[in-house]
Amino acid sequence: MRTYVRMMVFGVFFFMILVALQGCARKQVGSGSESLAADQATGYQTDGSQMGGTGEGAQQMTPEEMEEFRLQEEKRRKAAEAEQAAKEKLRQEVVQNLNERIHFAFDSYELRSEARQTLKDKAEIMDENREIDLVIEGHCDERGTDEYNLALGERRARAAYEFLVLLGIDPDRMNIISYGEERPLDPESNEQAWAKNRRCEFRVAQE
């Protein structure tokens, strides 16, 4: 019996030691979690300098960890910039394609076959880029009177507008304006310049 009691006391003592050892181990893991939480709460600017926070976690980051974090942020920033540049480049290409002019014969607002193809290309671009609105400008050469050329420029712009509407572009996404002979592309007074100046220009509307 005495032997049995001794074994029981020894077992309890051993269990207590075991529990005490487990408690220490848990406390160490818990300290690590707190440290990580502090890191997350502390922000960094893209150049790696400390931005704010309590500093408790930062104090717990090693310089190597901070450098690694800064490098990751730099990489992420460059990737975002590259993505933005690609988008802008794509937009510029879209705008450039939309800017392509169409030309007309003297005293005419009839769309030539090449003008129709250009407008079809524009319609595709506008269909793919629904955030883009368009201003269509009608222009004339210097021959003729200011007043008739204003009217003719209006008819040229309207011809392009109506063709794009036929191709499915929402009329609310387009606006037209006639500048008549007031904004020549080529100021010379010869057939070559006049042919250049009888045109429609297209520009993306400013929001």
Added chain:
Amino acid sequence: MPISLRSVLISICLSLCLSLGLPGTGGADTSLQVNIYGPGQSRINAYLPAPRPVSADQAQGAIPSRVEDLSRILQEDLSFLPFMHFVSTEDILGQDEVRRLSEDDIDFKRFQLSKVDLLLTMKWSSSDQGREQVELRAFDVYSGDMIIGRGYVLRNEDHVEQASRRFCAGLMDKLTGRSGFYTSELAFVRKTEKDKDIYACTPQGRSLRPLVDLDGYCLSPAWSGDGRKLAMSFVGQERHELLVWDSESESIHRTTLPGNTIISPAYWPGNGWVISVAPRKSPDIFRLNDDLSLGDPLVEHWAIDISPHFDAQGESMVFVSSRFGNPHIFLRHMDSGEVERISFEGTYNTNPSISPDGRFVAYSRLIKGQGHRIIVYDRQKNSERQVTFGPGNDEDPSWGPDSYFLAFSSDRTGSYQLYVSTRHADEAKKIPTGRGAAASPAWRTNVD
């Protein structure tokens, strides 16, 4: 019956004698007359000697600069009359004596022999430095009668120009029965380096001043009937607007209208403003309400209908329409609404202007190989004639208030400038308007 006939003849003879013998007050009693509306105009040889002082005391001194300026400006202004030809002193018999001309004792025979028809004299007196008094007279050399005599006080340069204009207006009225050329003003479009603005000057190019200067293109100025307001179309960066400038308040009323295009405002006497806009597919001509909102259509067609212009009574409106494929001139009878075609020749006829008396329609025609030329269509004779001959392009014809003078723009010297001619195709005379191209003249009547 024979007695009755004799009585009638006697009555007519007596009436003629009385009418010839009675002194008159208008131009009709002056022997020197010019029928500016006749098929062939007279030519008047005029002579203007140097100004002379009233008193002999001032004869030794120099002629005041304002008096000299008036002498020069008077001759320049009168030179705009196509029938007026100035004779130089070298062509007058006895030059030295002519230089000492005195109004009290004019030897008209000397001028008759020198083929002078009209003798102008100018006497001056100066009481102090800042003020000169001038007496201007015009004599009919063949009768020796004074046609007109006026006195003016000159205190500044503006007075000099005003004195010249008023004397010219009086003289023209005596000679022709009309004086509107010297009592009117022209608004016009001046091209600057960046845009187009509206300026005004007299038809002789004096009193030049800006009226409207905005960041955009001001086009097609048109005066209201009373000359108080000036309407124009304005092409801005993003849209067209109608501008109405008030000469009394010097303020600008800006408005937009349905559609994207505002072209060629005009004033319909008794009814207000008219304009060409495109609320649907193509520019048509509409009347505007008093608040400048869009009123009833006057011309509606699938084609381009622009450039309305009215006679002084508002009975007829000329306009441009491309309803036959190319721009041509049409006339709408405002009472019946009937539309009549005016131009048949050529393929590009634009810028119509109907004379205030409603008889003539001037417009610009593109002639192949030459450029634009001004054509005048006579509604009474149903005939037309070319009245300008370039070189370059002659455009924007605009009738003066007397239905005689015709202002237009031309690039015959390189850039567009204003010129004035007459319905008889007289030699075009350039209107000095300063730097920059000038176009689209619009007459304002009764300025003084």
